Structure formats: C-alpha cells, structure tokens
Amino acid sequence: MFQNLQDWFIGQDAIFQAFLATLFTWGVTALGASLVFVMGDMKRKYFDGMLGFTGGVMLAASFWSLLAPSIEMSKELGLIPWLPPAIGFGLGALFLFTLDKLVPHLHINFNEDEKEGIKTDWHKSTLLVMAITLHNIPEGLAVGVAFGAIGAGFDGASISAAVVLTIGIGIQNFPEGTAVSLPLRRQGVSKLKSFWFGQLSGAVEPIAGVLGAIAVIYAQPILPYALSFAAGAMVYVVVEEVIPESQRDKYTDTSTLGLIGGFILMMILDVGLG
DSSP states (O other), X not given: OHHHHXXXXXXXXXXXXXXXXXXXXXXXXXXXXXXXXXXXXXXXXXXXXXXXXXXXXXXXXXXXXXXXXXXXXXXXXXXXXXXXXXXXXXXXXXXXXHHHHHSOBOOTTSOGGGOBSSOOOOOHHHHHHHHHHHHHHHHHHHHHXXXXXXXXXXXXXXXXXXXXXXXXXXXXXXXXXXXXHHHHHHTTOOHHHHHHHXXXXXXXXXXXXXXXXXXXXXXXXXXXXXXXXXHHHHHHHIXXXXXXXXXXXXXXXXXXXXXXXXXXXXXXXXIIIO
C-alpha cells in the first residue's frame, strides 16, 4: 500500500505535489497544537528547547536544502555561482524584515507591550498567531520551490530531496503548533480555541507552497533566486525571532542544545536521504 501511495505521489504534477506536501506540514502543525487537549501546560525548560530545535532545523534546511542547490543551479545556468544566491538571500531577508515591520504580531515569550508591527488593538491571541504565521511563510515557500524545481526539470532537483525538506519542515512545525496553543490555554483561552488558533498558524503554508512552485515552473530562470530567497527569509526568522524567544529565560543552554540537535537532525536527513 505504501509503495502504491509513493508511486501515485511521484506521478502527480509538481504544483499538486507542493500542495500535498504543504498540507502535510500544516497537518503536523495541527498535530502539535492538539497537545493542548492532553496537556495543561509545559515547563519553560522544554518549551525553550523546542523553540531552539525549530531554529536548528530551519538553519540547516536553509543551507543544505536551499542555498547549496541555488549555488549548483547557478553554475548550471552559466551564471556567477555566488551572485543569484546572494541576491535572493538578501531579498528574502528584506521581505521578512518588511513583513515584520508591517504585520502586527507578538512573539511567544514576549510581554504584550513588546508587540511589533503597526499599532493595533488586536487581541494578544491574534498577535501570537500572526507571529507564527510569519514563521510559516518562508517554510511553505521553501517546500513549494523545491517541488517546483522538479517540475522545471533541473538536473539537481530530486523528489527525494523535496520530500526530505518537507519532512524536516513538518518535524519543526510540531513544536510551532504547540508553541501557540499551550500559551493561549495558559492565558485562559478554551482548549478548542487554543487548538484552532494553533493550527491556523500553519494554514499559510499551502498557499506559499503553491505560489512558490508556480513561480519557478513558469519562470525557470528565477529558480536559484527563489531557493536562496526562501533561505534568507528562514534565516531572518531564526535570528530575529526564534533565537531571541528561546533565550529570554534561564534555560539558554537547553535552547542552544535544542538548536544544535535540530541542525544535526536536518543535516542528516538532507545529506543521508536527500
């Protein structure tokens, strides 16, 4: 049965593959959010470790799954190998920087008076969801671009590499869903609403994934830029949001080790299986 499912998936259009893959990553976010039904709270030590793990996966994926292929594809296209990755990486970071300044949001471990973006009277729960949603835009885009590269017919693109990236993003989405639902529950929001908001933060991934796949299939020369764009956006999120969130309490060593563990796991998945 698994082999039949695998054969069916491989035979699908790349855009549809990107859609299915990002539905999976969204589903894992929902699975993480569902812990609110069985857990009343989580010790800050484990919470910070999970955040660090998320950052490690994102950092490793940024290089092994996005920047390195961008460099190789630039060579294949006869371009200066470092130029498209550098331009795309910078634009990806600038894109998230702009969203960070415009979209009202509140990082998980921050106080309400530390909310960012344009001024608004949105409820704290909405601001928390918006923060994680910003995390998920580059993640969905990365998966979409990876499958789009296959549809565009680039020699360096492979279904195994795209699937490994999807698995890696899915793994780190689990703690992201938990990171929304449990704090909301702690603030007195009902379990059902906490779960709803937690899973909702991942809903943007299928949208970003499909758009990323369409972009590189129908505008193939942008692929090296698109890969590095997603990498730049992800690294911006890690440095500006994930790491500071995980380092605000006394469990800095735990969050740092979590980041190292996440990086190693993603590296093994990408190099060993991709």
